[in-house]
Amino acid sequence: MGHSDPRLVREQDADILTTLTEMVAFSHRCLLLTCLACGGSGSAREAESPIKAPVVTKPAAGRRCVGARSTAPPPTARTTGCAPLSEALRSELTPLFARETKGDDGQLRVTVAFPCSGVTPAPAEITGAQVFGHGGLASVVGLERAADGDFRFRMIRVEQRLLGERVDETHPPFEFVRGSVPAGRVARAFERMRTGLAARITAQHDPPPGQLELGPIAVSSASIMIELRLRDAGGAVVERGYMGYVGSADAAERVPVEHAWQAFTEAWPEEDSKVSHDAEPEDRLLLESVWSLGGERDFYAEDGLLALAIAAGSPPLVGPISRDLYSDVSSTRTLAVAALATITGWDARLDASGKPRPLQDVVADYKRECSTP
């Protein structure tokens, strides 16, 4: 099944490629993105930034697509510490988590435990990513303590379905939201998040003696990915995420993470936050940092991050994105090409006459130029 009729897929790919090519052209105009990976100079905005420009690896002779070493702070090792949790919050969350895990299955026996947290209640940074499949919203969010004690907020988001639409320069699909949040508000959210993420839920059926037990299965059309990283003032880190099609079978894994994300949103600034359509260097660092969260992602999760990389990618992501060129999912390869074209400034998607080239030819070019031998 799948790509049983490659001609039809290529027709569709060509259409998507045309749209994403327009999108990249738009990104180049709006984001002042220059070809750092090709040795070009950074934009004025990048030059003014306190963030150092990525260190470009020495390109092999003739290569048009090379990555760069990351300038993002190296992820701190996960802690093995065991900080106590609020008894009041544990009492509040236990029945909530049990109810949500149980769903429609009245016979399911659910146990919720909160052993302790790897981070203390003093927040330094929260980083997260959320992707809704089915063409929904993809976002990465960062909250980091600033010198004045408050927290700087950054969010990059894109409604993925809009990437398939013609580019409307007055309403670009990418949004960069920035703001400031009082420390107290972040501390409250952090406390709920670290408690939620500490939850360990077990669910099982115990049939009565001599009887059989078979509970219901709930399934859905919705796929989601949530990844979260909490860092406390002492540098300890906790990471936890969920990825899958929403259903009853893995509710014990999903419920605490969903709750933590909801708590995260309560720390976000109000609607009057600054919304921009231009990526700043810090936005690119945020996306870079999120890319290292979690492990291997399913196609819908990877597609969401690739969509964001079209607007906020950076040379250190060339390596990870190049691996997506080998995906068996057409949308992933298409988005990977679009992201690499934006990051490197080298766009191989159109032929000399300006017509879209077949996706397989374009992918082959990027594999040759971008992949690490």
Add this chain to the structure above:
Amino acid sequence: MPFQISPAPELVAFDIYTKRDSAPSKDWAYTKSNITPSGVAPLTRPGGVSVASTFTVTVSLNRAQSWVLKAHLNDTKLLDHERLHHMIACCVGLKFYNEVSALVKPKLAALQTELTRAKAEADNLFKAITRKYDADTGSNTIASQQAAWATRIRGWYASKTLTF
């Protein structure tokens, strides 16, 4: 009625979904299906233990939790995509019913183990098919693939044979 479907997938319409003005996910619709076994009693028979003839599986659309944006109530392509998600659940539910009905084990405990395994396999099968369906169709953005999958899923449903 040992295997039931409610409603039949071809009768699924957005007027039975919850209508929303907007969704935080920015998705346009959400379909939730329940595969619900009942009457799961043991029956001792020559050769061991099986489930009794009271065993039933019902596949239903969760109307309260399935939703559609009001702006897309008349989107027939979206409806067909969502309808096929429910049809996949129906096909998986029938396969699950047939497998459980055919189980015979020497001891009750062994039968319970097999029931638990069959349930987990049904869940995994639904997710594997759904993932492939969404990946191939670009979540309903690649018309040719959507049409191919519609033929495939409707074939499973009509023949009562799921081959994936």
